[in-house]
Amino acid sequence: MFSRAYRAAITVPPLLxxxxxxxxxxxxxxxxxxxxxxxxxxxxxxxxxxxYRQLFDVKVYLQTLFRSMGIAARxxxxxxxxxxxxxxxxxxxxxxxxxxxxxLVIIPLWVSYLVRAYAWKTIxxxxxxxxxxxxxxxxxxxxxxxxxxxPFAVVLTLTHIxxxxxxxxxxxSLEHVPRSLVEASHDLGASPFQTFWRVIFPLxxxxxxxGATFAFVLSLGDFLAPLLLGGPSGIMISNIVVSLFGAAYNxxxxxxxxxxxxxxxxxxxxxxxxxxKKWSFR
Amino acid sequence: xxxxxxxxxxxxxxxxxxxxxxxxxxxxxxxxxQTATAxxxxxSASALLTIRNVAKSFGKILVLRDISLEVAExxxxxILGESGSGKTTLxxxxxxxxxxxxxxxLMGGERLxxxxxxxxxxxxxxxxxxxFPHLTVVENVGYGLKxxxxxxxxxxxxxxxxxxxxxxxxxxxxxxxxxxxxQQQRIALARALVNRPRLLLLDEPLSALDANLRRxxxxxLKAMQREVGISFVFVxxxxxxxxxxxxxxxxxxxxxxxxxxPPREIYNRPATxxxxxxxxxxxxxxxxxxxxxxxxxxxxxxxxxxxxPGLFSLRPENIRPAEGxxxxxxxxxxxxxxxxxxxxxxxxxxxxxxxLRLSLRTASRENWNGEIELEFSPADAVPVRPSQEKx
Numbered sequence: 001m002f003s004r005a006y007r008a009a010i011t012v013p014p015l016l017x018x019x020x021x022x023x024x025x026x027x028x029x030x031x032x033x034x035x036x037x038x039x040x041x042x043x044x045x046x047x048x049x050x051x052y053r054q055l056f057d058v059k060v061y062l063q064t065l066f067r068s069m070g071i072a073a074r075x076x077x078x079x080x081x082x083x084x085x086x087x088x089x090x091x092x093x094x095x096x097x098x099x100x101x102x103x104l105v106i107i108p109l110w111v112s113y114l115v116r117a118y119a120w121k122t123i124x125x126x127x128x129x130x131x132x133x134x135x136x137x138x139x140x141x142x143x144x145x146x147x148x149x150x151p152f153a154v155v156l157t158l159t160h161i162x163x164x165x166x167x168x169x170x171x172x173s174l175e176h177v178p179r180s181l182v183e184a185s186h187d188l189g190a191s192p193f194q195t196f197w198r199v200i201f202p203l204x205x206x207x208x209x210x211g212a213t214f215a216f217v218l219s220l221g222d223f224l225a226p227l228l229l230g231g232p233s234g235i236m237i238s239n240i241v242v243s244l245f246g247a248a249y250n251x252x253x254x255x256x257x258x259x260x261x262x263x264x265x266x267x268x269x270x271x272x273x274x275x276x277k278k279w280s281f282r
Numbered sequence: 283x284x285x286x287x288x289x290x291x292x293x294x295x296x297x298x299x300x301x302x303x304x305x306x307x308x309x310x311x312x313x314x315x316q317t318a319t320a321x322x323x324x325x326s327a328s329a330l331l332t333i334r335n336v337a338k339s340f341g342k343i344l345v346l347r348d349i350s351l352e353v354a355e356x357x358x359x360x361i362l363g364e365s366g367s368g369k370t371t372l373x374x375x376x377x378x379x380x381x382x383x384x385x386x387x388l389m390g391g392e393r394l395x396x397x398x399x400x401x402x403x404x405x406x407x408x409x410x411x412x413x414f415p416h417l418t419v420v421e422n423v424g425y426g427l428k429x430x431x432x433x434x435x436x437x438x439x440x441x442x443x444x445x446x447x448x449x450x451x452x453x454x455x456x457x458x459x460x461x462x463x464x465q466q467q468r469i470a471l472a473r474a475l476v477n478r479p480r481l482l483l484l485d486e487p488l489s490a491l492d493a494n495l496r497r498x499x500x501x502x503l504k505a506m507q508r509e510v511g512i513s514f515v516f517v518x519x520x521x522x523x524x525x526x527x528x529x530x531x532x533x534x535x536x537x538x539x540x541x542x543x544p545p546r547e548i549y550n551r552p553a554t555x556x557x558x559x560x561x562x563x564x565x566x567x568x569x570x571x572x573x574x575x576x577x578x579x580x581x582x583x584x585x586x587x588x589x590x591p592g593l594f595s596l597r598p599e600n601i602r603p604a605e606g607x608x609x610x611x612x613x614x615x616x617x618x619x620x621x622x623x624x625x626x627x628x629x630x631x632x633x634x635x636x637x638l639r640l641s642l643r644t645a646s647r648e649n650w651n652g653e654i655e656l657e658f659s660p661a662d663a664v665p666v667r668p669s670q671e672k673x
Contacts, residue, residue, distance in 0.1 A: 180412040183379050186399040187406045188426035188477065198425075202416045281415035281459060 149231025166211035173207025
């Protein structure tokens with residue numbers, strides 16, 4: 001069909017791109033994770049598992065990882081709880097307003113992440129919009145301290161930021177549920193409620209799984225929200241990696257943590273893909 | 283075979299009133315008795331579904347206007363029409379997926395049109411089957427019974443019988459994506475019939491099948507309908523299919539009922555020019571009736587019609603080569619223009635001396651040539667109402 005030169009011309013550039021910007025850096029990082037930093041701040045190229053061992057020996061790393069997973073799980077749950085009803089309404093009941101509402105969900109994605117995070121800082125701070133309002137209507141006398149610099153603030157912000165990512169695949173899967181199936185279900189005597197649980201929801205599971213994966217994985221690796229709004233109790237695993245590669249100057253340990261994260265995320269993606277496959281019927 | 287197992291549990295026991303139908307005109311042309319009492323004893327003892335003055339518009343577009351139709355208990359009624367005639371919309375209104383803009387629908391004398399679809403004892407076989415892709419064949423067929431909370435053991439037996447009826451038992455555990463179109467069709471049918479509906483609606487269920495399978499399914503469907511005794515309302519655009527299967531055909535044209543009659547009657551005595559042309563082939567002869575004689579160009583014959591313009595439908599098979607002495611038949615000569623071979627028959631086009639062109643159908647014979655003498659009997663020239671071209 002196509003000449004060899006043509007095939008080479010279209011396949012080599014993307015492969016080269018992946019090799020240079022993905023495989024090589026990962027390989028380097030992988031090597032780093034087996035090296036050490038000497039007391040004189042020089043990276044020693046001797047192979048050791050010490051970094052990985054340290055990950056399990058020093059409590060704070062695992063604790064932070066678990067806290068991060070907890071935060072990510074909460075963000076995932078809240079995103080799904082917000083995104084599913086919204087997607088369901090849009091897909092089945094919005095009628096003419098569908099396009100407009102869809103755009104309204106998408107538009108926040110055009111706004112810089114930082115702006116959105118800072119916005120929450122302004123809202124949640126002790127002199128912020130929320131506290132001022134609460135004091136003004138005499139619901140509280142002192143600023144509520146737990147609002148900002150807490151896991152609560154991180155979960156709230158990440159939920160706000162990642163809900164559209166959960167919404168999009170759910171909406172798409174709901175849009176693909178043939179309406180004739182809904183009619184068939186009603187025809188066979190199922191009420192709208194029964195139809196939802198027996199037909200619509202099962203057919204939207206792949207979208208839910210994809211949306212949940214997006215929300216979980218993206219928030220698990222997030223470091224800006226905890227940095228800006230998390231305070232000491234809201235630190236997440238990525239903040240540790242950032243500091244290890246920066247101020248702490250321990251690239252090998254940072255690389256080891258990164259690789260554990262990578263393995264975790266890959267396992268999750270694999271799990272979610274097999275779940276999606278199991279629940280897709282087209 | 284589960285003969286009668288799936289039969290509706292209430293045939294013939296219908297209260298069967300035709301409420302307030304005193305001034306209604308039946309669509310087959312017969313006028314309903316002016317007295318409600320006389321009417322109640324007869325016609326409506328068998329009326330399962332009554333559609334009265336139903337209209338439907340989508341925005342400004344009028345899709346159905348003033349449809350009145352009855353479906354008898356155990357009847358196979360076909361709604362026939364071209365695409366865009368409103369036939370599927372009418373079916374969807376009966377099923378409850380669309381609401382009528384006007385008129386009412388009654389089932390067994392009770393209002394049906396204000397119930398949601400899931401409260402109607404009506405089931406539908408969808409055009410593209412609409413089987414649930416995440417459920418197995420058994421789960422699909424058992425869906426309605428499970429919703430109605432039937433005890434497990436009874437559910438299992440009924441599903442089993444339904445699968446047996448459509449000869450799909452070996453595929454019980456398959457997913458819809460693993461079986462062929464014809465098999466999906468059977469499952470869709472079993473899924474609907476297993477609920478023992480009082481009325482089964484079928485929306486062009488055979489249109490996706492290839493010609494041979496289609497013919498086979500037509501026969502099976504008809505046999506199955508007789509066996510279960512449930513009323514079928516079948517929607518199709520295929521007039522041959524309608525003729526083969528139906529007890530009565532309701533011909534719909536641009537949202538209005540053109541004629542409702544049994545296949546033989548609608549074919550032999552079409553009421554309008556449109557009916558005559560849509561169902562089978564026909565020759566439309568336009569002319570004048572004067573003093574008991576119909577005249578169409580050089581053809582003329584005696585008729586009992588009143589004076590005025592006349593339009594007649596003459597089926598091609600009723601024109602034949604003249605034989606023997608001229609009797610009560612109309613004879614004329616025609617030049618052969620074209621001959622089309624249709625297997626058992628030939629369709630031949632002839633032109634008379636005055637330019638009138640007619641089609642006739644005869645038994646196959648090779649090479650028709652030149653001019654021939656033809657005849658038809660006046661009784662076969664059926665007077666029809668002209669159908670206006672609507673926009």
